[in-house]
Amino acid sequence: MGDGRLSVVVTRRLPEAVESRLSELFDVRLRDTDAPMTRDELAAAVADADVLVPTITDRIDGPLLARAGPRLKLIAHYGAGVDNVDVATARQRGILVSNTPGVTVDDTADMTMALLLAVTRRIPEGLSVMQQGAWEGWAPNAYLGGRIAGRRLGILGMGRIGQAVARRARAFGMAVHYHNRTPLRAPIEEALEATYHDSFDHMLSRIDVLSINCPHTPSTFHLLNARRIALLKPSAVVVNTSRGEVIDENALARALEQGAIAGAGLDVFEHGTEVNPRLREQPNVVLLPHMGSATREGRLEMGEKVLLNIKTFADGHRPPDQVVPGVL
Numbered sequence: 001m002g003d004g005r006l007s008v009v010v011t012r013r014l015p016e017a018v019e020s021r022l023s024e025l026f027d028v029r030l031r032d033t034d035a036p037m038t039r040d041e042l043a044a045a046v047a048d049a050d051v052l053v054p055t056i057t058d059r060i061d062g063p064l065l066a067r068a069g070p071r072l073k074l075i076a077h078y079g080a081g082v083d084n085v086d087v088a089t090a091r092q093r094g095i096l097v098s099n100t101p102g103v104t105v106d107d108t109a110d111m112t113m114a115l116l117l118a119v120t121r122r123i124p125e126g127l128s129v130m131q132q133g134a135w136e137g138w139a140p141n142a143y144l145g146g147r148i149a150g151r152r153l154g155i156l157g158m159g160r161i162g163q164a165v166a167r168r169a170r171a172f173g174m175a176v177h178y179h180n181r182t183p184l185r186a187p188i189e190e191a192l193e194a195t196y197h198d199s200f201d202h203m204l205s206r207i208d209v210l211s212i213n214c215p216h217t218p219s220t221f222h223l224l225n226a227r228r229i230a231l232l233k234p235s236a237v238v239v240n241t242s243r244g245e246v247i248d249e250n251a252l253a254r255a256l257e258q259g260a261i262a263g264a265g266l267d268v269f270e271h272g273t274e275v276n277p278r279l280r281e282q283p284n285v286v287l288l289p290h291m292g293s294a295t296r297e298g299r300l301e302m303g304e305k306v307l308l309n310i311k312t313f314a315d316g317h318r319p320p321d322q323v324v325p326g327v328l
């Protein structure tokens with residue numbers, strides 16, 4: 001902290017505008033390659049920075065935090081989900097954690113609808129026929145998908161993203177059902193015309209599309225397991241734009257192979273970039289490389305949130321987006 005400014009280490013390349021604003025305000029060490037930091041690089045970063053700006057590809061766990069130096073006081077995460085950060089251990093060590101909620105809501109909800117439509121209306125198949133120049137013209141029986149208007153959407157996790165998905169689904173003429181730890185307040189539920197199920201199992205057997213919109217926590221890990229997948233209708237489709245770990249990916253692959261469900265649209269995977277090859281082989285599965293929040297606007301706004309969290313902390317206050325352990 002040579003000139004009295006906070007020393008901030010950023011673990012990944014961020015949008016240029018965010019990097020230059022960070023550099024104006026703080027004593028920043030930026031990443032010069034787009035590859036994630038190695039474990040040793042992360043350990044060196046936590047050893048001597050005041051503030052670490054990691055992102056969702058960094059594992060900030062207990063052993064790494066044990067190597068944190070006495071100066072580390074804030075982890076200003078560039079990302080909404082903080083399942084990669086051991087928030088409880090950070091707190092025990094007196095390190096605050098903040099994230100970037102809210103600004104990824106609309107983009108992630110849009111991608112949920114995009115995946116839903118891609119799977120139910122066979123968009124990748126149409127795209128590939130056109131790219132190959134193999135289109136033989138319109139035919140009454142060609143490329144038939146299923147209509148989504150009038151279908152029931154079940155949303156797992158009715159936070160801000162779940163509610164944004166609900167609004168979109170209503171506009172598409174779907175009936176919205178949801179499961180959450182607690183029901184929405186009555187006026188919000190009424191505005192969304194959403195039906196609450198206090199039992200996830202109960203909801204599963206009644207819906208046509210399941211959208212996963214809850215965070216990954218110890219209690220949501222493999223929430224969609226083999227037993228629950230078996231409760232879905234054979235015509236059901238599963239969409240996940242949240243975190244891969246919420247689904248038992250092997251169980252999902254098996255259900256798709258056996259035709260026990262009709263399809264899946266996945267933007268996130270249980271083992272990150274190690275995508276289960278069985279999923280890749282399924283024709284009724286649309287896979288995307290975790291791009292739900294990937295808009296230019298969203299990435300800049302995530303940066304604004306990181307800046308505000310650090311700046312507020314530097315001014316002696318709690319960061320506005322502080323993450324409290326156990327509360328997501």
Ligand SMILES: O=CC(=O)O
Nearest residue numbers: 079080081104293
């Ligand atoms: O997945 C993206 C995020 O958590 O920001």
